[in-house]
Amino acid sequence: MARITVLGAGVMGTALTFPLSDNGHEVRLVGTHLDDEIIRSCKEARLHPKLRRQIPDRVTPYAYSEAEQALPDAEVILLGVNSRGVHWAAEVLGRLARPGQIIMMVTKGLESVDGELKILPDVLYARLPAPLRDQLKYAAIGGPSIAGELAARHHTSVVFVSRDESILPYLQSLYATPYYHIWTSTDMLGVELCVALKNPVALAVGLAAGVLEKKTRAQGPDPVDTRMFNFAAGVFAQGLTEMAYIVQLLGGRPETIYSLPGAGDLFVTSMGGRNQRMGRLLGMGMPFSEAVEEMPGETIEGVDATIAIMPAIDAMTQAGKIDADALPMLRTLYRILTRNAPAEFEFDRFFASLPMFTPPPARSAE
Amino acid sequence: MARITVLGAGVMGTALTFPLSDNGHEVRLVGTHLDDEIIRSCKEARLHPKLRRQIPDRVTPYAYSEAEQALPDAEVILLGVNSRGVHWAAEVLGRLARPGQIIMMVTKGLESVDGELKILPDVLYARLPAPLRDQLKYAAIGGPSIAGELAARHHTSVVFVSRDESILPYLQSLYATPYYHIWTSTDMLGVELCVALKNPVALAVGLAAGVLEKKTRAQGPDPVDTRMFNFAAGVFAQGLTEMAYIVQLLGGRPETIYSLPGAGDLFVTSMGGRNQRMGRLLGMGMPFSEAVEEMPGETIEGVDATIAIMPAIDAMTQAGKIDADALPMLRTLYRILTRNAPAEFEFDRFFASLPMFTPPPARSAE
Numbered sequence: 240m241a242r243i244t245v246l247g248a249g250v251m252g253t254a255l256t257f258p259l260s261d262n263g264h265e266v267r268l269v270g271t272h273l274d275d276e277i278i279r280s281c282k283e284a285r286l287h288p289k290l291r292r293q294i295p296d297r298v299t300p301y302a303y304s305e306a307e308q309a310l311p312d313a314e315v316i317l318l319g320v321n322s323r324g325v326h327w328a329a330e331v332l333g334r335l336a337r338p339g340q341i342i343m344m345v346t347k348g349l350e351s352v353d354g355e356l357k358i359l360p361d362v363l364y365a366r367l368p369a370p371l372r373d374q375l376k377y378a379a380i381g382g383p384s385i386a387g388e389l390a391a392r393h394h395t396s397v398v399f400v401s402r403d404e405s406i407l408p409y410l411q412s413l414y415a416t417p418y419y420h421i422w423t424s425t426d427m428l429g430v431e432l433c434v435a436l437k438n439p440v441a442l443a444v445g446l447a448a449g450v451l452e453k454k455t456r457a458q459g460p461d462p463v464d465t466r467m468f469n470f471a472a473g474v475f476a477q478g479l480t481e482m483a484y485i486v487q488l489l490g491g492r493p494e495t496i497y498s499l500p501g502a503g504d505l506f507v508t509s510m511g512g513r514n515q516r517m518g519r520l521l522g523m524g525m526p527f528s529e530a531v532e533e534m535p536g537e538t539i540e541g542v543d544a545t546i547a548i549m550p551a552i553d554a555m556t557q558a559g560k561i562d563a564d565a566l567p568m569l570r571t572l573y574r575i576l577t578r579n580a581p582a583e584f585e586f587d588r589f590f591a592s593l594p595m596f597t598p599p600p601a602r603s604a605e
Numbered sequence: 606m607a608r609i610t611v612l613g614a615g616v617m618g619t620a621l622t623f624p625l626s627d628n629g630h631e632v633r634l635v636g637t638h639l640d641d642e643i644i645r646s647c648k649e650a651r652l653h654p655k656l657r658r659q660i661p662d663r664v665t666p667y668a669y670s671e672a673e674q675a676l677p678d679a680e681v682i683l684l685g686v687n688s689r690g691v692h693w694a695a696e697v698l699g700r701l702a703r704p705g706q707i708i709m710m711v712t713k714g715l716e717s718v719d720g721e722l723k724i725l726p727d728v729l730y731a732r733l734p735a736p737l738r739d740q741l742k743y744a745a746i747g748g749p750s751i752a753g754e755l756a757a758r759h760h761t762s763v764v765f766v767s768r769d770e771s772i773l774p775y776l777q778s779l780y781a782t783p784y785y786h787i788w789t790s791t792d793m794l795g796v797e798l799c800v801a802l803k804n805p806v807a808l809a810v811g812l813a814a815g816v817l818e819k820k821t822r823a824q825g826p827d828p829v830d831t832r833m834f835n836f837a838a839g840v841f842a843q844g845l846t847e848m849a850y851i852v853q854l855l856g857g858r859p860e861t862i863y864s865l866p867g868a869g870d871l872f873v874t875s876m877g878g879r880n881q882r883m884g885r886l887l888g889m890g891m892p893f894s895e896a897v898e899e900m901p902g903e904t905i906e907g908v909d910a911t912i913a914i915m916p917a918i919d920a921m922t923q924a925g926k927i928d929a930d931a932l933p934m935l936r937t938l939y940r941i942l943t944r945n946a947p948a949e950f951e952f953d954r955f956f957a958s959l960p961m962f963t964p965p966p967a968r969s970a971e
């Protein structure tokens with residue numbers, strides 16, 4: 240039996256308390272300064288209001304003000320904060336983490352730092368005080384995992400990743416259940432890039448639904464009911480190609496992209512959620528500045544990640560490290576989000592980074 | 606302007622007459638012996654009853670009995686028959702094709718021949734009479750393309766493939782429009798394997814919906830509405846891995862698997878259609894023998910392909926060419942379809958062919 244403390248009482252951090260509880264561990268769920276309402280509900284009614292489910296018996300909820308009772312003696316601290324909470328989490332861990340602890344991240348995101356793309360475990364590390372930061376161990380979780388489904392104990396397949404191979408079997412043993420299937424990997428860079436990059440791509444896939452509505456509005460209703468899955472699939476394939484380009488450029492491994500952390504997670508993220516809702520609004524032709532007001536107070540990871548990565552992408556392109564025609568979808572998405580560019584892709588520019596493919600005949604000459 | 610004859614008046618063959626007509630070509634649509642009703646409707650009302658759409662003005666419909674007026678003088682013959690029609694098509698082409706013609710296939714499927722997997726262009730070739738078969742040129746189309754969406758002129762991105770690189774720019778120029786985006790490739794084996802293998806995988810992805818219904822029936826309704834996208838995504842990722850295993854074993858190229866023909870087409874095929882409907886029935890626990898009666902007269906490509914490939918997979922496994930643990934999903938699917946095995950996957954056996962991943966702890970010891 241181990242003590243695991245989850246910092247951040249969002250849906251994903253809380254869902255991970257289910258396999259931990261089923262395995263008999265002592266689990267603490269610590270809210271951030273924004274989670275007081277959630278923690279009150281968990282204490283009073285054992286109900287997580289966003290997950291809309293009773294928390295497991297073995298879980299003890301703590302308000303942020305009680306964090307010092309929950310963090311210092313845990314074997315594992317699981318960071319369940321979102322990408323905007325990483326700097327805050329570094330401050331909390333700097334005070335309350337203790338040497339030897341394992342810090343696991345489920346946070347999705349990237350940052351541009353001095354013209355380079357940084358994965359969040361490295362952002363966290365850089366912000367932790369020395370010498371503590373070298374006395375902690377780091378791991379992260381990637382792969383397709385909708386929190387509500389994990390909490391329903393539906394089959395869920397993920398990858399636990401750490402540069403420190405020695406801790407992986409231990410972590411796997413803590414969490415593995417008959418419904419929570421865990422593979423391990425040391426490709427931290429590849430997994431964390433996939434975890435973050437799948438969100439912009441899923442947002443782009445989500446444009447298809449809105450583009451269809453816009454086309455229907457412009458041309459009048461089509462008596463034949465169609466979707467725009469061909470559009471979505473073209474973007475899905477190009478998105479995977481752009482993820483692969485970035486991951487391999489930075490030294491991640493192909494298997495990571497084409498299995499659970501990349502293709503699998505991109506699939507699940509394209510099935511619904513906030514990225515899809517934002518994508519639909521943009522696809523309909525709504526400027527981003529208006530679309531964001533339709534979703535007040537919601538963190539849209541695909542938006543945050545696109546805006547976070549572009550300074551580094553631009554710098555690397557300027558420096559000749561990235562081909563100018565390698566990432567047409569991400570660059571278009573950035574222009575849609577920041578310059579109200581029309582929500583249209585130049586499909587014929589896709590797949591330019593795959594030498595095996597001869598592209599469509601140039602249409603610019605027409 | 607070219608003359609293109611489509612043999613087989615199904616939805617996909619007919620949908621491809623839209624970009625051809627938009628480009629000003631002379632297009633003939635020839636029904637098979639099973640398509641008389643469709644051709645009558647096309648002649649009398651210009652309406653394709655399955656596509657539920659008017660056929661373009663430039664398309665001339667021909668009954669099978671009129672095929673000799675439509676095939677011999679075409680520059681390109683597009684085979685729109687399904688996998689069960691390839692032997693029949695070889696007989697027709699043997700009579701009516703002429704040296705120099707290009708035969709394009711949109712047919713999806715594979716055959717086991719003498720313990721080896723054969724792609725359909727090679728099956729067709731083997732059944733055509735010499736010397737004609739060496740006087741024809743061969744190409745095929747892969748990638749995510751729902752016929753009804755192409756006919757609605759929604760953006761569609763595909764790969765045209767031929768071992769004869771010289772014909773690809775010509776074919777691309779015939780079909781390319783502002784909504785029909787065509788890349789070309791010479792990886793015939795890779796594209797045709799992906800085209801066929803995505804169907805069993807999409808069927809397996811489709812099990813998730815039925816498994817959810819079965820679980821809900823067994824446990825009572827869950828007050829929290831969830832889907833089983835995590836399940837589906839795990840199967841999607843493993844399916845892509847199994848496709849990659851087979852494609853690379855036989856000499857196809859990785860880019861083919863991870864772009865439009867593999868991942869893209871698998872995505873679109875997982876969004877709906879007959880494979881999904883069959884998957885749901887099986888996932889609910891219905892034996893295949895009953896499920897097939899729920900879908901009378903329908904060709905379910907994922908079923909046909911699974912049954913068609915397994916003799917070759919088994920032979921190659923016996924011969925040591927395929928690892929016994931490399932294709933757990935396809936093997937399970939085969940047992941579900943042929944031996945009424947329960948519709949359950951051993952998730953923990955997935956990804957064994959990826960050396961980077963350490964699998965979950967063995968559960969068999971529990």
